[in-house]
Amino acid sequence: MESMIKRVIGIMVTLVIIGAILGLGLVSVSVIGAQTWTVNNVTYTVSNVVDPTVLTLLTTVVPIMVVISLAMYFIPKL
Numbered sequence: 001m002e003s004m005i006k007r008v009i010g011i012m013v014t015l016v017i018i019g020a021i022l023g024l025g026l027v028s029v030s031v032i033g034a035q036t037w038t039v040n041n042v043t044y045t046v047s048n049v050v051d052p053t054v055l056t057l058l059t060t061v062v063p064i065m066v067v068i069s070l071a072m073y074f075i076p077k078l
Contacts, residue, residue, distance in 0.1 A: 011074065015074070018070060022063075022066060022067075022070075034046070
């Protein structure tokens with residue numbers, strides 16, 4: 001019984017840490033298209049330089065895959 005409690009507490013702490021890191025990462029990825037920089041008085045944005053399919057992959061597919069992979073990692077072990 002004590003082993004099960006330690007395991008549940010360990011999973012909870014791990015999920016809280018992963019949730020915090022994932023939240024920061026999702027915010028960083030979601031604003032990637034609005035990033036701008038200036039080179040020789042010419043302003044570039046990521047959405048003008050990078051292919052839109054790459055931005056779609058980074059902003060939608062990658063976070064979805066992260067959540068699915070976390071679920072697949074933790075659910076069978078419960």
